[in-house]
Amino acid sequence: MEFLSNTVALSRTQFALTAIFHMLWPVLTTGMGIFLVIVEGLWLKTKDPDYYRHARFWAKLYVLNFGIGVASGLPMEFQFGTNWAPFSEAVGDFFGSILGFEGAVAFMLEAGFLGIMLFGWERVPPVVHYFATIMVAFGANLSTVWILVANSWLQTPAGGDFVGGKFIVNDYFQAVMNPFALKSILHMFFGTLETSLFVIGGISAWYILNQRQVTFFTKSFKIALATAIAVAPLQIYIGHLSAEQVYQYQPSKLAAMEAKWETSPAGEPADWSLLAIPNSKTESNDWEIRIPNGLGYILEFKKNLAEPVLGLKEWKPEDRPRMVGLVYYSFRIMSGIGFFLVGLMLWSVIQWLRGKLSMNAIASQKWLMRGWIFAAPLGYIAVESGWIVRCVGRQPWVVYGQIRTADGVSNIPASNVLTSLSIFTVIYSILFISTLYFGSRIIRKGANLELPIPGEEIVLAPAEHIEDSRPVEAK
Structure with missing residues (x-):
């Protein structure tokens, strides 16, 4: 097969595999870290032991995801030197320093305090x-x-110039705060937080549905729901702002996101494609459902466009995204999940206001609990779909408008890449199955509701009850 002898295609596939697999784990740890801050803060304020035990229970899932994230993240970054050496040589002065900051500043900060968070409960003051x-x-x-x-700079390079094929930084701050940076950071922050909230809410709903530790997990369910009230709709809004940036800076990607082949001139309405079957060979859609004037309202909140929306035919085939169908449906999956999660949140809020989420009534809300369980993995799918839109839609550029992907790949035999790709596939499959196994064990076991509270004196039962000498907490 031609694919198996194509170094560029194999290197792209390998990076896609490692990136998609790695993304699964920090998506949860970044948001769950905030949840742990919330529940521990509630424990310190209220002295309710349930919040302490929540912190201990969810920290187990946190560290499991953290470990797999570290194991999968390092090989992904090493590929910049092994598979993408020309790219790294061209942009390494800036791009490499940003990745260095991530490892030396952010990762080391997280890893340095992780041991205290996990094992310091009775060793350091609260x-x-x-x-x-x-x-x-x-x-x-x-x-x-x-x-x-780093990734936003690849989308909208700024802060310097390419001289002799090498990026020379003129304004480091401008490069860091490139046009895509701020809204991309916010979109990802709320995306990871939303994913974590619905995972926590979904796991809590599983316990409630199965009548296990209902009172305990009702608390975590309500914390996740209360936070989602703000996060879920805000994520939709920030996603819209990110799409506006694509409209402004990456029109070819927008055309692929909408499977739009013909240009809609300024001053005229533009239809929005709800569903379609894009055909790159005929440069058209074989089948399509359109919403009249919809794209104008989505992009500019008005019927007639102030600026033209360029169609894919405005670029030569080699200068535009080729996997139009993948970009088109990934965007719709991401957006559809976002609106579904908002709908589930609203349904839950209505039931909460009706008193249906009280400790005595919540277990009867079986369909609502099933909805949260169903929603638990959807955030992952939305985040992965968003990254597909972001990176596949940028093609054929590794640095948008500056360096083609084909020019950034290392000159190595395709057989070498195929070998490493195969090894990554096997190892990551084992890691994925192992993580699901150990994660399911943690969940099946449930929270330890007898866990002693730090700082509370432990005494033994009276001698006459020596046959049942389990520790009891001093009152």
Whole structure:
């Protein structure tokens, strides 16, 4: 097969595999870190032991995801030197420094305080432990900031010039705060937080539906729901702002996102494609459902466009995204999931206001709990779909408008890449299955509701009850 002898295609596939697999784990840790800050803060304020036990229970899932994230993230970055050496040589002075910040500043911050967060409960004062938890969450989200800065720069390079095929930095701050950076960081931050909230809510709903530790997990369910009230709709809005940036800076990607082949001139309405079957060979859609004037309202909130929306035919085939169908449907999957999660949140809020989520009534809300369980993996799918739109839609450029992907790949035999790709596939499959196994064990076991509270004196039962000498908490 031609694919198996194509170094560029194999290197792209390998990077896609490692990136998609790696993304599964920090998506949860970045958002769950914030949840751990919330529940530990509630424990310190209210002294309710359930919040302490929530912190201990969810921290197990956090560290499991953290470990797999580290194991899968390092090989992904090494590929810049092995598979993408010409690209790294051209942009390494800036791009490499950003990745260095992510490792030396953000990752080390998270890893440095993780041990205190996990094992310091009875070894350090509560305020010190809480500070460690905050630093873990801050470090996890700071990693996201640097990664999004690096990737946003690939989308909208700024702060310097390419001289002799090498990027020379003129304004480092401008390069960091490139046009895509801020809104991309916010979009990813709320995306990871939303994903984590619905995972936590979904797992809590599973316990409630199965009548296990209902009172305990009702608390985590309500915390996730209360936070989602703000996060879910805000994520939709920020996503819209990100799409406006694509309209402004990457018109070819927007054309692929909408499977739009013909240009809609300024001053005229533009239809929006709800569903379609794009055909790159005929440069048209074989089948399509359109919403009249819809694209104008989506992009500019008005019927007639102030600026033209360019169609794919405006670019030569080699200068535009080729996997139009993948970009088109990935965008719709991401958007559809976003609106579904908002709808589930609204349904849950209505039931909450009706008193249906009280400790005595919540277990009867079986369809609502099933909805949250169903929603638990959807955030992952939305985030992965968003990254597909972001990166596949950027093609054929590795640095948009400056360096083609084919020119950034290393000159190595395709057989070498195929070998490493095969090894990654096997190892990552084992890691994925192992993570699901250990994660399911943690969930099946449930929370330890007998876990002693730090700082509370433990005494033994009276001698006459020595046959049942389990520790009891001093009152």
